[in-house]
Amino acid sequence: MNAAADRRDLSWWVDKVAQILVLAGGLSAIVFIVGIFLFIGREGAGFIFEGFSLREFLLSPRWTPTSNHNPTFGALALIAGTASVTGLAMVVAVPFSLGAAIYIGEFATGRGRETLKVLVELLAAIPSVVWGFVGLSIMNPLIVRVFDAPVGLNVLNSGIILGLMAAPIMTTIAEDALKAVPDTYREAAEAMGATRWQVILKVVLPAGRNGLVAATLLGVGRGFGETMAVLMASGHAVNLPTSPFDAVRALTATIAAELGETAEGSEHWQALFTLGIFLFLVTFTINFLADVFVRGGLPGRRRRGRRPVASANP
Amino acid sequence: MTVAPPRAAGATDPAAAILVEKLSLWYGDFQALFDVDLRVRAGAITSLIGPSGCGKTTLLRSVNRINERLAYVRTSGSIRLWGLDIYDPAVELAQLRKQVGMVFQRPNPLPLSVRDNVLFGTRVHVPDGRAPARAVADRIVEEALREVLLWDELKDALDRPGTQLSLEQQQKLCIARLLPVKPRLLLMDEPCSALDPAGTEAVEELIWKLRGDYTILIVTHNMAQARRASEECVFMLLGEMIEHSDTASMFLNPANEQTAAYIEGRYG
Structure with a gap:
């Protein structure tokens, strides 16, 4: 031995x-x-x-980094652009992905379910430039025709595109969240005479709430970070949007479009990196929150809710 | 299925809560029940005993048709509850399950507060499109929890999640939540097997207390429990009903040799 x-x-x-x-x-x-x-x-x-003024950076909508006599670096319009596109994207993506997750997780069975899951994953694999292309060549004329807008490259266009892009990953995570709800809950509710829809509405969705919130947050993170499709579909004009038909410019798209034509080390170059830091902090926070939710809610709330167990089980 | 069964006794036999006739059941290709006939007396506690895999849980889960959650289950034969054929296409599952409450082996309170667990049934079976008013709901919760001897323990903890109670409390809560919709029949699938001896005793006492008000059909692995806590006893083996008599005489004087062997602990 x-x-x-x-x-x-x-x-x-x-x-x-x-x-x-x-x-x-x-x-x-x-x-x-x-x-x-x-x-x-x-x-x-x-x-x-x-040269940095946090006040100017966060509150001024004037982004004129290439001006010869008075360059300004106000990111408000860019932040608003990213936020408006992401917000609309969530309005599109949440119902789609939640519906898809409920169908796949609770209704579909056997081969249909497997096929759907593969298709959703395939949808997540479409390159973002292809989505941008869809925005440019399909959504753009469609929006012009349907809404009689002068240009179809705007918040509406990029929001819808981004929503469709974010939906597959949100579907996958939301479905995982529903799958994590123990089947005994469903059985208990069904044995009490609840219909399938009542079971989903009153038991499964509340029980999977944290995972569903996490799915949405990850979708938001995806929206903040997405570059190419937004660059192509948003109109790329520095602008504080007041309607879905306004063109906007996203933080990411600004970096992508300007960094290559900026002198390395210049003030403009550094300002673009500051945008990068800001983006990084935002997505980091969102991912962190999503992680907290996946693990079962905010720590403070959990402690309060679990008190009896904690005392019985030190 | 036959339209007019040869023995239509169930319809005219008010003392029979459950009348099972020629019930066979298949999980896919596996036959779990073979022509089971059973008559369960109304208002009594009847226990189903037998070794693992004998079909007692399957039989129990047929009575509220919860078996049908598995898409590959097929049945033949009939089950009548107070004369009503539960496999009749006109039967609504929600209504059937309102009449027939079920308690599971593993306590399975819903991930809701104690209060919402008790009120779940009333919210699912809304009589006139509205959930009961707050005061009515409060009374329902108190009555149900008193009935299962939980009120004094939990009256200040109604907002706690039901999943965080002790197992004994959870199982009592699972019984309490059945009561507000006034079922006539309670099905219990080894309701004490997850509990410690004290919890077992408490839940058994509770079941005994509910006798008379409800017809109770209880599956148990524990012969001592069947003996203590039931009035009639049914012995099953390999998907067949072997013997059915009142509990005392089955344990003292089993008619069937296999029953005797099982009760004496020679197998199972």
Whole structure:
């Protein structure tokens, strides 16, 4: 027995090496996230510490970085652009994805269900430039014709496109949330005479609420971060939108469109990186919140709700 | 299915709460019940005993048709509740299950507050399109919880999630939530098997107390429990009904050899 415990044969080494490789893979996520943050932080630092006015950045809608005599860096219009497009996208995506998740999780069976799941995943794999193309060449003339708008590249167009883009991932996560609701709940409710719809409405959806909120938040995160499709479908005009038919410009699209034509290290360059930092913070917060919800609600609420269990089970 | 059964006794036999005739049931290709006949007396506690896999839970789950959640279940034969054929196409599942409450092996309160658990039935079966008013609802909750001896423990904790109670309290809550819609029949599938001895005793006492007001059909693995807590006893084996008599005589003097062997613990 002792000898066996000490033997370092080939499989012992394979085991060790595999362990180290897997550990490196796990640590790399931390290294990358910290590295990226340091990088964009460093590039944006000069602007933040010198010419930066948080007030101007957050409250001024004037983004004129290339002006010769008086460049201004107000991101309000860009933030409003991203927010309005994402907001509309959620109005589109939440009913679609919730409906799809309920159908797949609670009604579809057997092969139909598997087929639908594969299709939803396929939908998530469509490149965003293709969605942008749909926005440009299909939605654009359609909006002009249906709403008699002068241009079809606007909040409405990019919101719908972004909603359709976000729906598949939201569907998948929402369906996971419904699947995590124990079947005994459904059985209990059905045995009490609840119809299938009552079971879903009164039991399954409330029980899966946290996961559904998380799905929506991840959709919002996706909307904030999406670049290409929004760049192509939003009209790309710096503008505080007052109606769905206004053209807007998103934070991401601004970075994508301007960074390549900016002198490295210039004030404009640094301002773009500051936009990047802002985006990073927003998506980080959203993902963090989504994670909190997936784990079962806000920590404060959980503690209050679980008090009896915690005291019985220290 | 026959339209006019040879023995239409159920319709005219007010003492029979459940009348099962020639019930066979298949899970896909596997036959779990073979021509089961059973007459359950109204107002009594009848226990179903037998070794694992003998079909007692299957039989129980046929009575409120909850078996049909599995799409691959087929049945033949008939089950009548107070003369009404539950497999009649005109029967509405919601109405059937309002009359027939079920208690499961594992306590399964809904992920709602204690109060909402008790009121769930009234909200599902809304008589005239409205849920009961607050005061009425309060009275319903109190009555139901008093009935299952939980009121004193939980009257200040009605907003706590039902899933966070002790297992014994959960199982009592699962019984309490059946009562507001006034079922006539309670089906219990090993209701004490997840509980500790104290909880078992408390729930058994509760079941005994409900006797008379409700007809109770209870599946149990625990022969001592069948002996303590039931008035009639049905022994099943391999999907067939072997023996049915009053509990005392089955345990003292079983008519069938297999019953005797099971009761003496020679198998199962």
